[in-house]
Amino acid sequence: MGVRGMQRTVHGEMEELLSRVEPPRVALVEQELESPPAIRDVRSAVREALGEVELPRGSVAVGVGSRGVGRVAEVASALVEALKDAGADPFIVPAMGSHGASTAEGQAEVLRHLGVSEERVGCPIRATMEAVEVGRTPAGVPVYMDRYAFEADAVVVINRVKPHTAFRGEVESGPTKMLAIGLGKQKGAHAVHAAGWEYIHRTIPEAARVAIDAGRVAFGLAVLENADEEPCRIVAIPAEELPEREIPLLKEAKRNLPRIPFSEIDVLVVDEIGKNVSGDGADPNVTGRYPTPYASGGPSVERMVFLSLTGETGGNANGVGMADVVTRRLEEQMDREATYMNALTSTTPAPVRLPMVMPNDRLAVAAALEMCAGVRPEEARLVRITNTLRLHRMWVSEALLDEVRENPRLHLVEGPVPMRFDGDGNLEGVD
Structure with a gap:
């Protein structure tokens, strides 16, 4: 028998084995999340926040990242409007490290996916991957800044404050990190990560301080979100007060983070992952699966399944390596170049490794159940969610x-x- 014949035989045996695995019965459950109310009038909230800072004049580069900040186009538009009213000439720069396949066009496209276009925000978008070294940290780490931002009279950054997916520190994701990493493009992001994940909780604020001392950063606009992914608080922080004023905001953001309400899970099925959901595709703070040993928290998950990529992620499947099983659909959606740039920049290969690939959702779930040693599939503690941002509704097995x-x-x-599978063996939506 030839190699192809053997492959077909093995494939048939695998499908026969997994077809006998009966997934547990599941119930649709709704979760009430304790969460602050959303801001109704984003424009007014931005205007009120800006009362705490001095608005710059001249050309102002406004850094916007790739994370899915709720209503980010409204936030950016309100900020641009206020800057214009103060006599400034604002423009948007992508502040997202190597995301968007590490190309200027790709980064501009990421912003368009998020609704940040020239028409929507009322100012030009200037994208480049060129970066200028503005100094070095006490440990010798070079700090870079987007060339357009460096050449502007002032710099402002917009970012969501939230727990990071790979380390713990007094400040994690927020305006401080954007100054250190996002605004530094691929060069800056790689330099900070290459200094060592065990030191990154110190490197980020030190690098941000170097960027601030370069004299162009005016302030950061910090956005906190509630459990519905809606802005619930907007704070303008003068450059000289970053990162100190981010510390209490991070604590508040951690309290607002939605979580899966079970501590022990045999199989976690995630319908979609993507950079617009989390830097790691599926937020490890929710799944309990982290790409480095420098962060922890969340449930204990024995086996995890990812079914597909979001459209907004543009094929970037960073975080796929945290799963044990994925579908062929996800594999075919994956843009390897865009995905691998994340690993090359962050110096962390684990999130881009491809797990076991199954032809459809039915076999992917069955494979995960089959690999839960000592657990009968029909008795497994299974949870299925849409993504790690949408946790109001989920399917849970009878064992839970x-x-x-x-x-x-x-x-x-x-x-x-x-569990409801269609004729192709794929699941219906969670909702």
Whole structure:
């Protein structure tokens, strides 16, 4: 028998084995999340926040990143409007390290996916991957700044404050990190990461201080979100007060972070991952799967399945390596060049490794269940979510229903019913 014949035989045996695995019955559960109310009038909230800082004049580079900041186009538009009213000439620069396949065109496209276009925000978008070294940290790490930003009279950055996916520190993701990494393009992002993940909690604020001391940074606009991915607080922080004023904001953001309400999970199924959801595709703070040993928290998950990529991620599948099983659909959606640039920049290969690939959702779930040693598939503690930002509704297996009944914030909506696969073996949407 030839190699291809053997492959077909093995493939048939695998499908036969997995077709016998019966997934557990599941129930649709709704979770009440404690969360601050969303800001109704973003424009007014931005205007109010800007009362705490002095608005610069002249040319102003406004850094906007690739993270899915809720209503980011409205935030950017309100900021641009205020800067114009103060007599400034603002423009947008992508501040996202190596994202967008590390090309100027790719980064501009990421902004368009997020709704940040010249028409929407009312000013030009100037994208380049050129970066200028502005100094070095006490440890000798070079700090870079987007060339357009460096040549402007002033720099302002917009970023969401939230827990990082790979380290813990007094400041993690926010305006400080954007100054140190995002605004530094691929060169700056790589320099900070290459200095060592064990030191990054110190390197980021030190690099941000170098960027501030270069004299162009006016302030950072920090956005906090509630559990519905909506801005719930906007704070303008003068450059000289970064990162100190981010410290309490990070603590607040951690309290607002939505979480899966179970501590022990046999199989976690995530319908979609993407850079617009998390830097790691699926937020490790939610899944409990981290790309480095320098962060922890979240549930204990035995096996994890990713089914597809979001359209907004543009094929960037960073974080795919945190799964144990993925579908062929996800593999075909993956842009390897865009994905691998993340690993080359962050010096972390684990998130881009391709896990076991299965032909469809049915076999992917079955494979994960089959690899839960000592657990009968029909008795597995299975949870299925849309993505790590959308945690209001989820499907959970019968083995978790006692915990659902004991939790006053969880409500049974439907089921238990068999998992619903279509004729191609793929799942219907969570909602």
